Amino acid sequence: MATDRGQPGKTKRVLVTGHQGYVGSVTVPVLAAAGIRVTGCDINLFDRADFAPGGAVPDVPNIGKDIRDLTPADLEGFDGVIHLAALSNDPLGKLRPGLTQQINHEGTIHVAKCARAAGVPRFVFASSCSNYGKAGDGMIDETGALNPQTDYGRSKVLAERDLKPLADQDFCPVFLRFATAYGVSPRMRFDIVLNNLIAHAYTSGKILMMSDGTPWRPIIHVEDMARAFLAALEADADAIRGEAFNVCRTENNYQIRELAQIVAETVPNSEIDYAADAGPDNRSYRVSSAKIEKAIPGFRPEWDAIRGARQLYEAVKAAKLTVDDFEGRKYKRLAQLEALVAENRLDENFRRVGAVPA
Template sequence: MATVRGQHGNIQKVLLTGHLGYVGTVTAPVLAEAGIQVTGCDINLFDRADFAPGGTVPDIPNLGKDIRDLTVEDLKGFDAVVHLAALSNDPLGQLRPGLTQQINHEGTIHVAKQAKAAGVSRFVFASSCSNYGRAGEGFVDEEGKLNPQTDYGVSKVLAERDLKPLADDNFTPTFLRFATAYGASPRMRFDIVLNNLIAHAYTSGRILMMSDGTPWRPIIHVEDMARAFLATLEADPKAISGEAFNVCRTENNYQIRDLAEIVAKTVPGAHIDYAADAGPDNRSYRVSSAKIEKSIPGFKPKWDAVRGAQQIYDAVKACDLKVEDFEGRKYKRLAQLEALLQENQLDKDFRRTEPIV
């Protein structure tokens, strides 16, 4: 088996938490194709979201444990942890108050401490540009003020804060502040902005705008997210230890209305329509990618919104997506979790009530 041999490292075995989710199902094959032996850790909450046009869910070993229950013994033998597992968007913070912090913040620190004690050398944390929250009109870099507007954003800020002191000569935590994701995946989501706009446009002919379209968002294709993880594993640990990086391209910051215009040009016959209660969104930020370009030169994103919109449109057309699919539990994380709670497949702390099969 080939191994990832960056100038400063030799990463052979990686634990990928959240490997059965939207980003994880794309990331696992990218790491494996680079010669890394990948083991997953996921309780498989979103198995209904299989999406054939996005590819095949990777079949890799799965520890099958809640991240809050991982032990030093579970982590022994790994060279790195890529930590994706989390409650993944803002509305989930309202479903069970406190759980976003318990899982995204405290759970992350638990995994990192177990990894460090087990002799794991690198910990790559999937953070978020939502840390910036309301950032004004200018471009913000990694030294910019953190102003999260949601429980999700707060949880990522606190995780970064508490991971940083763990850095030393033998343990390299790195925080990848990802832009808003988009693109086709084997475990699809239609509750994120560009994917959602395409789904609405295809199924209804309307590009439904839930805000006034003025907020800024950086966006990144899910495949480029996977490339960022790989490039970070290959990077010089001295350049990335305890450091945060905006993961995007500076030119891939868009106002939401600009994305809507791209969708209108992509989906035949679709028109932009504003929801009755559409108004300003206080989450607005544009980010600079200068730091990652300098410190992690192996990161080479390949996608932009125009190409990505076409990919998503081709995918929803290939499976003839229906409104009931993308508006229901199948592709919306909040709806799926609510249903699992009602079916008693999850307890009040979002732990599986039955073993993972």
């Protein structure tokens, strides 16, 4: 192994799991622009979610394996792994609770152990601020209590717990606790909060609120997430080894009703509307970004909700988005997975039946 592998600025070859997804398809071009040779690992479950205003899904070499089937041999020669592949939201956890733990928790540890055995020096894990769960109105940092309210959040907490003991001088895992994602991507999602509010506003004129609007959420643009991965690859290992970092801007904590108001001011002729069963949501957290700003001084998110809402509005308008598009399987991960199981293209353990699509 070269002596400079894993040191700041020396990352040359990186594996990105989940590289064809919402975040991965934005991350790969950012890494490539920095001179990194990227290989992906994805079984392409969401090929229906192509979104032309977001650009093309990057065409890079793909191992094409389920992450549960990776071996150390698959990971030999890489300088870093960015681990994104996961069941990616709370409703998926309700669909198959055991699978959320199997893929998001046990699958993460499996990939990390393969990377460590293969001599990969850096492992960047996409964790989540949902780890904090029911934190209330006070500002919370990485020392705050972890109180996840969903199977998704619990899987991320357990993955962090079991990754930390793997850290040593030759293996540097780091946990990026991302705020709630938003923004335009080549593989779009409309089942996350700001994206969903914009889609509702554009297609129906209604900004549909599923809660009373009081919960706090930090948010982060998908492009800033990509830049955070790059920063974590290039940071001094001693500053990040075995550490968790909230990835957001402290000032980008919003109550859901504030996001709804931003959408109302962005999408013409739209108005806020509360669902009949809208009520309090106990998932509420405001997070501080002070730790990552100190550990990785060159990284700071660039986007805010106002700019992001404008980008989203222009994109859905260009795509001529319809209700059927964003409410159906095309852009909702749960609906797509349920359909793939019904079509016998996924088995009950969410393993591909047949060849992985190109």
